[in-house]
Amino acid sequence: MGAGHGHRLHYHGHSVVHRMPAQCKIVALVLFVLAVVATPRTQYWAYAVDALVLGVAVNVSRVPPAYLGKRMLVEVPFVVFALVLPFVAVGERTELLGVTVSQQGLEAAGSLLAKATLGVVAALLLAATTEPRDIIAGLEGKLPRQLVQIMAMMVRYLDVTSDQLRRMRIARESRGFVARNPRHWPVLAQGAGAFFVRSYERGERVHLAMLSRGYTGQLPGLRTDIARPRDWAVALMVPLSASVTAASAWLIS
Amino acid sequence: MHIPDGFINAPTSVATAVVAAAGVALALRKAGRELDEKTAPMAGLVAAFIFAVQMLNFPVGAGTSGHLLGGSLAAVLVGPWTAVLCMSVVLITQSLLFADGGITALGSNITLMGIVTVVVGFAVFKTVVRLMPSSARSVAVGAFLAALVSVPAAAAAFVGLYEVGGTADIPLESLVAAMVGWHVLIGIGEAIITGLTVSSVLAVRPDLVHGARGLLTKGPLELRSGLSAQARS
Known part of the structure; x- marks a missing residue:
């Protein structure tokens, strides 16, 4: 949209989340968001559980929620889209605050808002707790x-x-x-x-x-920190709980 | 406009990720021919150019402004393969470092904005340049038309994706009308800026414009001075 992308997101800190090797955080983020997206859309309690898990991670990182809140503005164009959805989608009609809207569109809008918000907050948490060069080093071996x-x-x-x-x-x-x-x-x-x-x-x-300076077409490796099994265990707790939530939501629905 | 998480369902997201990965892998192999061992520094700086030029605001009037998407511009300036790489790198960075565009939608975003715009834009550009006499003007016109077509093409591809894996049932006609209609307007802006930018690069460093290679013959050296130089420029 009209806004630039040049804002800085990193929030300096020394929490467990900050110190965790970037590759663990990236893998955890991708798996978490995948689990959120795979959640059946009318199981709203599942989004609440995911939000709670994410909230714990934000709390542990000691990044002020207001700091993340301000940067959630990138989501705005899609909030607008979600608000329009109930009016343009087809399907059964339902009453909402005295207005007739599409039942299906309403559900889709709700789940879109929930999923997009969880995704944005999770990605913001990675960007806020990880230096850009560490994120890129963490991608080595993955891309x-x-x-x-x-x-x-x-x-x-x-x-x-x-x-x-x-x-x-x-x-x-x-x-x-x-x-x-x-x-x-x-x-x-x-x-x-x-x-x-x-x-x-x-x-x-x-x-x-x-x-x-002797460049031959190959740059030396970028990665500096080595992920221990403990780091992986801690990092993967977040996507694991989201996956369990998504799986039980599927079982219930 | 970047697709967020939850917009396209999980199976379709995985499918577009596979398409994007295949496209990027092919581009990596082919870009070596455009850039050889210069790939990392040159593609890196071109990607930084695209990232920054997307922050350049073009006022539309009434306080609103738009910005370049840059797919066709990159394809004409540095060649399609390098352009795919640069656009993909920009999108990955925006998603991971700036939370702009969903992580699970990255495959869709790369497919639409990194591959469709570049491939369609470059195909249109090549066709136009082949049909028109080889001159700086036809390169600029080619870039203009490339951008003009590529933006609605990406919007149409998005509608296709949404039909397959969208999370709400919107009637196809109204989605096509809204998305493609709106993006035809965006495409006009993109086309004007792309054409003007390419022609301004052609004026000073025609050798840097990948799409103009082998097209422009060197004219005789011409000395201009004083008033005549001003009148010509």
Whole structure:
């Protein structure tokens, strides 16, 4: 949507969740969200159990809930979609606050809101308790090696490139230019073009600098911390409880 | 717009994850030909470019603004395979580091925004460039049309996905009308910005535009000075 993605999410801390190796947290997050998504949609108590489990994890991490709350705004476009759903979906009609809406759409909206919210909070917790470079190191061995290396290079230079874009904007504004409507797009697009040339040339310089330090096409491993069986056991407790919840919800429904 | 968790059901999410993984694996193999051992630094910086350029706001008026999605732009500028890699890396990063886009929807998001936009955009671009005389203008027009088609195409692919694995029963016609209709408008904005951006790169560094390789012949060196230079630019 209109908002940028450049906000910083990491919340400095030393809790159990912060200290846990990133790979354990990533695997736990993926399994947890999968279990949440696989929960049958009308079993609302199951979402409450999942929320409780997630709440315990947030509490242990000592990340203030308000900190996560503010960053849940990325969800807003889909909240709007969920609110529209009961009115556009087909199926049996039902009364809600004096308005006739689709029963099925209402259920879908409820479960969409619950699942999306649980997913966002879980992902925010990972981002808040893990440094970006640790998240990428934690992906080693889970994703193709070259993909992880591209990610590592991207995150390493992300602040450099977005700062460059910011400086270009300040330069435009200091010359009295502020874009207000589509007639100003050519100027912005020229800026985007110049920004591409600068990013690409920076890539070439970085590549040459790497070559001069002996780069042969392989970067050394990124991972620094080793996950012990205990870490895995603690981390996997979260998705395990969500899976048990989802399984019992299926049995009941 | 990133799909969150719970929007597409679990079996469909797994299926799109398989499609996305296959697409990325193929792109990894082929991108080696576009970039060779430069892959990590160059693709990394291009991905950082896409990530940052998505933060550049284009005002539409009345206080609203939009931003680039960048799929077709990346395909024209750096080639389709590298573009798939860069878009995928951007989407994975947004999902894991910024909680934007669901973790289980990552496969769907990569398939739609990383693969469909790039593949459709590049196919349109190649067709246009082949049909038109080889000049900087046709490269820009190709980029414009690529973006124009690729955004509604991704929206249509989303509707298809939603039909298979959506969690609510919305009548197909109204979903198509809403999604594709709205994305035709978004596509027009994307197309204008993509075309303008590509032509501004062509003006200064035509050698960097992957889609223009072998198309542009070097013109004779021309010296401009004073008023005539200003008049020409």
